Amino acid sequence: MGRRPGVVVVTWVLLVLLGFAAAGGAFGNERLFDRLTAGEPTVPGENETGRDLIADSGSSGFQTITVRVDGVDVSSPAVGQAAQRAAQQVGELPGVTRVASPFVVPGGLRSPAAATMLKDGSAASDGYVTVVTVDNLPDEAAFHALGDQVTATVRTATAGEGATVTSGGVRDLVDAITGQLEVDLRTGEGIALPVSFLVMIVVFGGFVAAGMPIFGAIASIAGALASLLGFSYLIDLDTTAVNVVTVLGLGLCIDYGLLVVSRFREELRARAAGLPVAQIPRSMVVDAVARTVDSAGRTVVFSGLTVAISLGGLLVFQSPLMKGIGAAGVSVVVIAVLVALTLVPALCVLGARRLLRRGTEQAPEHGVFSRLAQWVHRFPVPIIVVVATALLALAAPALDLRLTSSGAQLLPVSAPERVFFDGLAEDYxxxxxxxxxxxxxxxxxxxxxxxxxxxxxxxxxxxxxxxxxxxxxxxxxxxxxxxxxxxxxxxxxxxxxxxxxxxxxxxxxxxxxxxxxxxKDFTDSMWDRAPYAFALVALATLVLLFLMTGSVVIPVKALLLNVVSLGASLGIVVLVFQKGHLEGLLGFASVGAVESTIPLLVLAFGFGLSMDYEVFLLSRIVELHERGYSNDDAVVVGLQRSGRIITSAALLVVIVFSGFVAGQLLIIKETGVGLATAVALDATLVRMLLVPATMTLLGDWNWWAPTRLRGLHARFGITE
Structure with a gap:
């Protein structure tokens, strides 16, 4: 990276182009978004067994198209004749196996069978439906072509009666959700990237430094889409997985890029020691980037491991959807770490001199965050009580959590497919x-x-x-x-x-x-497996943080604080989406429940991102403590040096998630709000207040470990 940065950058540019091309189907393969599925999350259980029995009978090897006819007098003989004519013509279309209409069932319009297909169940209504059963067609194009034929045939046959004809099927609903996902992804990226760039211009004081994490984020998007395409050939990928995993990679790359660029400028500024920018030798730049990778790179690796462990907990669950999101999420974390350790340092070397031209001074030993830490030192107990009480109050609504699994309700209320299916549910x-x-x-x-x-x-x-x-x-x-x-x-x-x-x-x-x-099967499975997933993630996180800090107190404290903050974020999700607060502001209609996958996604991704900032802060504090600083001084200086990075990184990630809240899919809004609040609460109340307050209260006990474990850390601990 330091020796041949141009080669590294060119290699990444080629990989990015290949990633976008592959995801877009440029190599003759299916587009990623054409390979996605949408439906209720499933697990092995009674429901699946029963559905398999139905499928084995051959009773599910078909699809249906529902054609709705409105604005007619159902009791009119002319309408009946037109409907019978339409049913006969539709039945003659290739691929159609059965046509059900209230005008062709035995017993006529007064029969119970006909009533199910009459608007409001009445023979005196102004509308009816025709349900067309078709062969299980091989692809979407064939299904939509036949659907268009069916609709056109009914429209032509009933044209003389002034009818309004609309149609839809489950495949139309899936396509609408998938299409909306693609639009939401572009919308989210279109908001997140430029706004993040503007914020980083303010943070770094220049375009070059601000652009480096953004370029890394673009690389992560390409890598995420390419890896998801690969996973789609191994497992069925839900639409949710693409948005959630992509936004995770985007947020992590911005976070890690911000950390690496900031540390590089700090290292280079310390070495330049007042030299004119033009006279900084290449060897000094190479030395600074090497030190950056050793220090900030270590933090990035630790952070990536904690996020990967958190997402790996999803693999414990039985749901293929959760396993897919977990596996794809881990792969995207790997991509984000690789970008931060290779591409961003290479960009730093190429733009080193421009990085020091203005606004690049090191953070002073004393400033806003050190004063904040000193204030916290004076009142640790009241701060712990007030902040913990506030977080627990926010978490309280989560006790009333109610789960659901929506279909058409995922779409915005104005979407044609939702209007169609909501209308069917109301009128039929x-x-x-x-x-x-x-x-x-x-x-x-x-x-x-x-x-x-x-x-x-x-x-x-x-x-x-x-x-x-x-x-x-x-x-x-x-x-x-x-x-x-x-x-x-x-x-x-x-x-x-x-x-x-x-x-x-x-x-x-x-x-x-x-x-x-x-x-019920999904939620029962989720609660059954949750203790095992939590135990796995907690144990692995405790081990990693112990290897990083040499303490058993700090890892346990970090785990407890994260649980409290995540509970608060889940409570906010319940308040907003289940209780219906902020419907108008966020542009959604509450269904009185939260999507069944949201708790797992918010807890897994939120835990990983929270530990991300814990590692950012602890790495500085541990570094200072190992250099001889007292506990309190290490906290004050560590918070001063990392506070700007943590708050800036958190702000950028909140912007990323907020960009996706601007989308239309309900489940993506819920995920975005849950994760944005998790990051915001963690980076402010937890990292800036609770962490320094608890470390002040515990004093030197923060660094306690049993004798045997201290020996273990001395042998296997990961230090600079």
């Missing part, structure tokens, strides 16, 4: 199918007796009891009991019914299936 409440389904390994007659004996919530009803056409895995033909519950598939009546059906089993095997059942 039964059309969406059963809220809860029981897959019963029993003959039809036995399943019917079981259904008749069910105690359903008020307003609930059994829609039908049928036998699957094909054999299930056991070789028998399972029966299906489909149940409609008031309030919708994820409201409390449906959740209570799932619990009841699972607790009260009949003599034969049953599997409860549906959105509420899948959510």
């Amino acid at each position: 409440p039964v059309l969406g199918g059963a809220d809860v389904t029981v897959v019963a390994k029993a003959p039809l007659a036995q399943a019917q007796r079981y259904a008749a004996d069910l105690r359903l919530p008020e307003g609930g009803r059994v829609l039908d009891v049928t036998t699957l056409q094909g054999p299930g895995r056991s070789g028998s033909a399972p029966s299906l009991v489909r149940i409609d519950v008031p309030g919708g598939p994820l409201e409390q009546p449906a959740r209570d019914l799932v619990d009841q059906l699972r607790d009260q089993r009949p003599a034969f095997d049953t599997y409860v299936v549906g959105p509420a059942s899948g959510l």
Whole structure:
């Protein structure tokens, strides 16, 4: 890097171009965004087993297109004739296997089957739907082409009646979510990069220094997209993974770039000792960058390890989505560390003289942050009490956390796909199918007796009891009991019914299936695995911080403070998105719950970022303490030297996450708010107040370790 910086930079430029090209499908491969999936998070469990039985029967090897016709008099004979004509013509299209219309079902418009497809269930309404079942088409293009044909056919057949025709399907919803993700990603980057650049111009006092972390961030985006493309061939990647992992890489690269550039300028300024900029020898620049990599590089590696460990905790969970985000997140952390250790130092060497031209003075030993630390030294106990109380108060709403797994609700309320599906749910409440389904390994007659004996919530009803056409895995033909519950598939009546059906089993095997059942499996699995994930992350973090500090007190304290601050950030997410505060300001409509993946994402990513700033601060304090500074002096000077970096880095990361809050997908807004508040709380209340206050209160006990562990640190500890 110091000897051949140009080669390093050119290599990274080529890698960046290749990364963007690969993610964009320039090499004949699918675009990354075309390979993404969207749906409820799943785990192995009863819901998945039941769905597999249905799939094995051959009953799920199809897709549906729902065509909605509005603005007509359903009772008019002319409308009926046009609808019958449309159903016949649609049925003749290649790929269509079945057409369901209220005008072609046995019994006519007054039949129960027709009522499900009439607006408000009434034969005197002004609208109806036609449900078209099509083959499980191989790709999206074929599905959309057939969907356009179906819609055009219905529109042509009903044109004489002045009808308004709209259509949609699950694939349309998935495409809308994926498309919105791509737009949100561009929006977030379009806000985060230029605003971060402007902030860094203020921090560094120049364009060159400010541009170095930004160039590193662009490299991280390319690396993140390329690595995610690779992962998409190994596992199904959800749309959430791309945004969350990309923004993590962006934030880390800006953080690490800021740290490396600041430390390089400090090292070079110390060596230049008043020399004119033009007379600084190349050897001095190379020596300064070597020292920077040794010191700041060590901090970056430690920080990267703590973030990677935190994300590695996601691999403990059963959900493929969580495993995918964890694995992809770790790979992006590696990219961010490599950028900070290679590309940014090379840029520092190339722009060394320009970095010292103005606004590059070292932070003095005394300043705003040292005065803050001295003030904290005078009142450690009151500060700990006040700040801890505030954080616990913010965390309190998290005790009322309610999880959900949204579909169309992820999209903005004005999105055509959401308007379509929300309208269907309101005008055709039964059309969406059963809220809860029981897959019963029993003959039809036995399943019917079981259904008749069910105690359903008020307003609930059994829609039908049928036998699957094909054999299930056991070789028998399972029966299906489909149940409609008031309030919708994820409201409390449906959740209570799932619990009841699972607790009260009949003599034969049953599997409860549906959105509420899948959510229960996911949340149960999450809570079951959470202690193991926490133990793994906590143990690894404690070991790393011990190797860094030689203390057992500092790592434990850091862990406890992070838990409190993360609880506060999760409480804020509940206040904003579950309780509905700031709906107008942030541009969303609350669904009365938080997306089921958010707690894990906020805790895992938030913990990693919090430890990031802990390492930034501790590395300076430990360095000073090892040089003979007393505990209090090390804290004061360490906070003074690292405070500007920590607050600047945190501000930049908050800007990055806030840029993504400006997007439209609800789950991305929730993630952005959760992580932005986690970083803001940690970098202010925790790092600037609680850490110095607790270190003051503990004094030399901060550095305590048992004799055997001190010997272990002397042998294996990582010091400069």
